[in-house]
Amino acid sequence: MPDVAKDLDLSLLPPAYRAAFEALQVQAARAAELEEINKRLEHLVAELNHAVHGKKSEKLDEDERQLLFEELEVAVAEVQERKDTQAPGEVGPKCKQVARRNLGNLPEHLERIERVVEPDNLICPCGCGEMHKIGEDRSERLDIVPAKLRVIVTVRPKYACRHCTDGVTQAPVPARLIERALPTEGTIAHVLVSKYADHCPLYRQSQILGRAGIDIHRSTLADWVGKAAFHLGPVVDRLAEHLKTSTKLFMDETTAPILDPGRKKTKTGYLWALARDDRNWGGDDPPGVVFFYAPDRRGQNAEKFLTGFNGILQLDGYQGYNRLTRATRTGGVPIVVAHCWAHARRKLKEIHDRDKSEIAAEGLRQIAEIYAIEKDIRGTSPDQRLSARKTQSAPLVAAFGVWLQTQRIRVSAKSRLGEKLAYIHRHWDGLQTFLNDGRVEIDSNQVENLIRPIALNRKNALFAGHDEGGKAWGRIASLVETAKINGVEPFAYLKATLEAIATGHPKNKIDDLLPWNFKPSS
Known part of the structure; x- marks a missing residue:
């Protein structure tokens, strides 16, 4: 709306015209404000979409993405609240707010404290007496009371007989995990x-x-x-011990920085995760994970931690695990290895993101077809999974193997792409294990998810x-x-x-x- 107020003396207008003109000015200002809010919302939504679907999302780890989502969602909520709030001086009711999703839930076991809000006056406006209750509206909100610190005072009375001196009776001190210490x-x-x-x-x-x-x-x-x-x-x-009685486990390792006082710096230790998770095929054993600490990444550590386990081990391509498959393995018979297709895909993805390689793109497309079958059979029985893999996945894996060998002949072994293809070739036998057992997963993502909290603790605590x-x-x-x-x-x-x-x-x-x-x- 053109700003004509500078050239117009509003006092000369009749009261009705002046009021209408002022209302138009308020509406124009509100429209401009809403337009600015909408532009900012569109910008924030675009950033959210880019974080979820854009190419840069591949370069952010899970924690970084979650942090980005938090900050963007906070900004969106702030702008939306500003939009929903009535502008100062605006006349009339607010616009009805759109219902929000993901409001959370309030479980039944939480303590409920009822606060009844009564009207100020229960006398009927027509003067016929006091109103009576015909119903009520109930709403619930979550209230948080900060951590409550309290002191447990243990009192042990002493008793003695008034007529003799045979001794004093007193209850024993209640058991404590840490004797003569403060904490419960x-x-x-x-x-x-x-x-x-x-x-x-x-x-x-x-x-x-x-x-x-x-x-x-x-x-x-x-x-x-x-x-x-x-x-x-x-x-x-x-x-x-319970996990190692299983016939199939996952294993992975992650760094655990350890303070080395002698050198006044940190050294790199490792936490090795041994996990069981059979939920994808309805296994009866409950999921679990054990973290073993070792001061280095040598394969002897994995061999030691796996003493007593004889079965299929799902893992990445770290060469330290190779000793587990040998006849000379200590602590058990040679282990059958199932390698991770997610790691193979990751190798090609790195090349595609860097060089836009058509060869890498074709490899990614073929791997995506194999994963599509896995998505369809997730949650079915081992027999159903094995049957689908034999009839649908096996031909795709065989075709990928032919493609892999063809590309290795064409591509220089010393190139970045050649190195990635060689990595997949070295683990080709293990990448086919899932075709022969319906209990085996196509990748080791489950154990990688389990070690993510270790990485979070590492970031916050810096080192042990x-x-x-x-x-x-x-x-x-x-x-x-x-x-x-x-x-x-x-x-x-x-x-x-x-x-x-x-x-x-x-x-x-x-x-x-x-x-x-x-x-x-x-």
């Missing part, structure tokens, strides 16, 4: 979950407690964690203070992650398990303490 088992469980599930380092936990007036040094918290890790050791050992700290890290993370993938709340599980250990849980019933056997109290 619930407190220790909270520290463990905060550090290993929520990735909050001990020095930050110490600062949080300090804001509540509780002065507990980081070293004290570390002492609690170390003692808990010691007592939970037998449970983790039994978890590992010692090799022994790396072992404790692996133990607690084993129980936390196994609880999570079995739908068990980690804090409730660890609290109950530490209490059971403190009261002398029988060693011959240690299976009752495994995460998937946990029964939460009502």
Whole structure:
């Protein structure tokens, strides 16, 4: 709308015209504001789409993408709220807000506190008396009370006879995980979950407690964690034994920076993940994962951790695993290896993103066809999966093998593409294992998802203070992650398990303490 107010004296207009003109000005300003808001929303939505579907999303890891989504969604919500809020001075009702998705849910077990809001006056406007209740509207909102700190005072009365001096009777001291120390088992469980599930380092936990007036040094918290890790050791050992009775497992490794005080710097340790997850084909065994710490990445470590396991092992192409397939393997018979098609695809994707190689694009297309079949048969029985693979996947894999050999002849072995094709060729036998067993997955993505929390903890804690700290890290993370993938709340599980250990849980019933056997109290 043209700005004619500068050349027009509104006081000369009749009141009705002046009011109409001022209303038009307000509407024009509101329209301009809404147009600006819409432009910003369109920009933010475009950024979201680019983060999800754009090529750069391939270069961001999962954590970076989640952080990007958070910040963009916060910005979208802020702009939308501004749009939904009535402009200052605007007359009339607000526009009805569009219902939002992903509002969350409020489970039945949460405490409900009802607040009844009564009208100021119940007298009928027509003067015929007091109104009576005909119904009600109910709405629920989530309220959060910050962590509640309290002191458990244990009182043990002493009793003696008035007529003799035969002694004093007093109840024994209740069992504690850490004798003559401050924390309850619930407190220790909270520290463990905060550090290993929520990735909050001990020095930050110490600062949080300090804001509540509780002065507990980081070293004290570390002492609690170390003692808990010691007592939970037998449970983790039994978890590992249980997993190694399986006929098919996943294995992967990830770095765990460890402080090396002698050199005043960090060194690279490794956490090796041994996992079972048969949910894709309806297996009866519950999923689980154990993290073993080792100061290096040598293949002897994998051989040691897998002592007693004889079956199919799904893993990436790290050459340190090669010793597991040899007749000279210690700790068991030669292992059958199933290699990961996701790693093979990743090699070609790197080339395609860098060089736009048509050869790499063709390889990616063929692998996508194999994955499409896997998507259709996910969740079916092993026999159904095997049948589909024999009839549908096997011809595609054979065609990919012919294509692979043809391209290796055409492409220089020293080129980047030649190196990637050679990698796939070296693991060709293992890439075909899934065609012969319906329980085997096409890739090892499941174990990679399980080690992601280790990477998060690594980013937040920077490093473990010692090799022994790396072992404790692996133990607690084993129980936390196994609880999570079995739908068990980690804090409730660890609290109950530490209490059971403190009261002398029988060693011959240690299976009752495994995460998937946990029964939460009502």
